[in-house]
Amino acid sequence: MQVYKRIIPCLDVQNGRTVKGIQFESIRDAGDPVQLAKFYAEQGADELVLLDISATNEERATFIPIVEAVAAQVNIPFTVGGGISSVEAARNLLRSGADKISVNSSAVKRPELISELAEAFGNQCVVVAIDIRKVESGWTVHTHGGKQDTGIDALKWAEDAVLRGAGELLITSMDGDGTKKGFALDFYQEIEQLVSVPIIASGGAGTIEHFEELFSKTGITGGLAASIFHFSEISIPELKKGLSKKVRIRN
Numbered sequence: 001m002q003v004y005k006r007i008i009p010c011l012d013v014q015n016g017r018t019v020k021g022i023q024f025e026s027i028r029d030a031g032d033p034v035q036l037a038k039f040y041a042e043q044g045a046d047e048l049v050l051l052d053i054s055a056t057n058e059e060r061a062t063f064i065p066i067v068e069a070v071a072a073q074v075n076i077p078f079t080v081g082g083g084i085s086s087v088e089a090a091r092n093l094l095r096s097g098a099d100k101i102s103v104n105s106s107a108v109k110r111p112e113l114i115s116e117l118a119e120a121f122g123n124q125c126v127v128v129a130i131d132i133r134k135v136e137s138g139w140t141v142h143t144h145g146g147k148q149d150t151g152i153d154a155l156k157w158a159e160d161a162v163l164r165g166a167g168e169l170l171i172t173s174m175d176g177d178g179t180k181k182g183f184a185l186d187f188y189q190e191i192e193q194l195v196s197v198p199i200i201a202s203g204g205a206g207t208i209e210h211f212e213e214l215f216s217k218t219g220i221t222g223g224l225a226a227s228i229f230h231f232s233e234i235s236i237p238e239l240k241k242g243l244s245k246k247v248r249i250r251n
Contacts, residue, residue: 005215005249006046006222007236008200009229011036012053013063013082018230019053031230034069040229041074043236046250048074049170049200049224051102051129052082053145064096071097079127079170085113087120094121102170104129105143108150108157111164118165127200128166130154132187133174139187146174155191162195169195170224173203178227180206188218200224208234208242215247 011018011033018033037048050070052063067080080093081102090101101121107113107128117126131146132139132154139154158169171191173184183204192199200222201214211223228234243249 003221003248004046005243005247006200007044007211007239007249008047008049008222008224009036009040009045009236010049010051010202010224010226012051012226013066014053016063016066033066034073036230037070037078038073040236041076044240044250045076045236047076047222048078049102050078050080050098052080064092067093067096067098081127081129081170085110087116090117090121090125094125100125100127100168102127102129104131105148107161108141108143108152111160114161114164114166118167123165123167123197126166127168127170128158128161129170129172130158130161131172131174132184134184134187142174154187155194158191159194162197166197168198168200170200170202172224176204177202179204180210180228182206182210183214183223185213185217188214188220192219198222206233208239211239211243212246215243 013033018031018036040048077099079100079102080098084090084101084103085106093101103113114128131142133142141150141152141154141157142148143150176184181204183201188201198221201220202224205225205228214220214223240249
């Protein structure tokens with residue numbers, strides 16, 4: 001059975017605003033997250049990802065009022081992440097309208113959290129986000145908004161996360177983030193051989209051709225991008241039209 005490829009805008013939220021940086025630095029404002037979420041849903045986005053990028057470092061709960069407002073405006077699935085460290089925190093976000101929750105730093109710190117979330121809500125609700133950088137020996141996992149290199153091998157951590165109950169992986173190449181030089185195809189080609197769950201690729205999208213390469217050269221089912229959408233470099237209808245003759249997407 002053929003699987004539809006998904007186009008997924010990402011909204012990194014800080015202090016109630018959508019922001020975007022380059023390699024997790026040089027942050028600049030990109031607009032109101034609720035308005036952007038509504039706009040992308042109307043344009044034909046397949047899903048959305050909302051990440052509270054400062055929640056972990058500030059040790060606070062994720063942005064429930066924004067989640068509620070987005071849920072009231074969109075009719076497509078959306079994932080919420082940032083600062084989720086307990087089943088109760090996840091439950092509050094799902095009750096607020098999120099379809100899936102994403103954990104990153106908290107799962108690395110306490111891997112049992114993945115199993116707890118999967119048991120409470122089902123694997124389909126649990127996305128494990130992994131921020132990676134390439135080093136001499138391969139790729140390592142970074143946490144706390146990319147600020148801490150754990151030294152953990154990213155491929156091994158991805159396998160472990162799936163074994164513990166992750167129903168999906170969201171993998172961001174920090175080297176590619178915001179550079180618009182293309183997705184980390186070498187990593188995605190490797191990881192898809194190790195796990196059987198859907199994977200969202202993030203970091204490096206800059207052209208329609210980058211998405212075409214991702215979807216044609218790997219089995220990745222989701223392509224995530226931020227700045228090209230936020231700053232009107234490529235529209236979702238334009239991207240989908242460009243891809244429609246090459247890959248199976250929802251128009």
